[in-house]
Amino acid sequence: MKFFFLLHKLIMNDPLAYLNGAIGPLSEAKVSVMDRGFIFGDGIYEVIPVYGRKMFRSDQHIARLFRSLAAIGIPNPHTKEEWLALIAPVMDAHAADDQMVYLQVTRGVAKRAHAFPSEVVPTVFIMTNPIVLPSDAVRAKGVKCVSMEDQRWLHCDIKSTSLLGNVLAAQNAVESSAMESVQFRDGYLTEAAASNVWIVKDGVLMAPPKDNLILEGIRYSLIEELCAAEKIPFKPCRILCADVFGADEVLLSSATKEVLAVVQLDEQTIGKGVPGPIYEKLYKAYQAAKAAS
């Protein structure tokens, strides 16, 4: 009976999800309203791209998951091998070959009080969705972004589910028909709502340093590696607002954008208004890295 139920759910496009030790249809996964993820946004998450049913840079994503858990004092409930074994059946059961695996760990269910409860069991949730990448047409043209003041907290290095600042920045972009909001703190570039931001000037690629003001995207280190291989000079440094508007190229990077060229920021055309040569090189190298993984 259970088998037919499951089959029905799969046919009805209801993928499987993992929640606290059990796998079942996503539509039936439920957590308590007393979960601290719901009450306080007290949790962390990860998003891992999957190509051809294989996770891309999974070691780096799992390492970041461990860093995020440690940063907010949630005991890591699983080893790396256990995490990979939990993800596999959720990923394998999905119809799409290319996916975006989402993992979330919250501090767990407890009576509402701000400080950490004692003896709480973390809530662990895993789901997956088809990955939606920019179309070839969007890629070829490049995208428009808008600028805004970074209004988030001072631990953007933690991949926390407390994403209100990012949510408002993403909405700001949508309301301006833009791909992303490029954020500035005290006049310096930080990052976009859900992407790292890079600029190119005179052939040198630059990005804000890996510190508490940005999330270190998994693509950050990958792009560093690609730069070394492609002989593109890379310099992590603080970048003034005027340098972003005056850059030869501006790029976004994230699991779902991979590398994407920005050709307009607010009303300002970036560079020649088309995706530039460093973008083209990095995108090609990124695709080669995916194919080789």
Ligand SMILES: Cc1ncc(COP(=O)(O)O)c(C=O)c1O
């Ligand atoms: C705020 C923020 N910065 C940067 C990134 C890029 O990270 P990654 O390359 O791991 O996707 C993301 C991804 O969602 C993000 O949300």
